[in-house]
Amino acid sequence: MKTLLEVTGLAKDFDGTQVLKGVHLTVYEGEMVAIMGRSGSGKSTLLYGISGMDKPTSGSVSLFDREITSLDDDQMSELRLRHMGFVFQHAYLLHKLSVMDNIVLPGFKAGALSRDDVNQRGKALMEKTGISSVAAHDPGKVSGGQLQRAAICRALINDPDILFADEPTGALNSRATQEIMDIFNRINREGTTVVLVTHDAKVAARADRIIFLVDGLIQDELALGKHEADEQAQAAREKKIFEWLEHQGF
């Protein structure tokens, strides 16, 4: 497997407190990795550090062999726009624009495709995620699940190599959670690498591998293999995770 992201000795201090203490992590192309751990263990800090959203105190992060921690702000923005997608717990869509306009905006900004091609891609993504019917709606007038689908479409508009997600289902009910995770699994099968933070074992059960963070260090990891759309297999994965989490004292 080809390495996509190589994280070496990643440390992050806030006000003299070491939150990340030298994390080593390799993410391979095509993987889906879930980061779990107790509240305050540093999951979001790790996600922001490995995605270049935040500068680490020390350590290195390379994406396709390109060291990203030393890039200046403009270079980092460019890299994020073209190669990375981000999904957060809340969709943060702009309310003066329609759902569709929110989705295509980063595509226009990147400028790699014509406006027509970006619009086509936006429409195809909405079709794929089942939100075509709300394309012209104001983001304030659609459901939480539809908003999160729109946020995923926006994150995918520039066909990123890697998608980072911080508690992407944290604000959703269990049905919308499963639907969003179906979308994540589909995107991943189609080739996008995914790294997500979650508290939810059912969400983590969709990943190929789970890493468990304790006080800013990876304590353990669990390899699950590719997710299959089979209820029994999903239940077996969840059971395995619950037992593993218990073993971690979670």
Ligand SMILES: Nc1ncnc2c1ncn2[C@@H]1O[C@H](COP(=O)(O)OP(=O)(O)OP(=O)(O)O)[C@@H](O)[C@H]1O
């Ligand atoms: N910008 C910041 N300034 C100061 N301290 C911060 C900052 N961001 C995070 N921290 C601290 O770093 C620690 C880890 O935070 P982080 O958000 O990474 O944890 P987490 O594991 O994602 O937690 P949760 O599950 O509650 O979201 C916490 O003690 C938090 O208060």
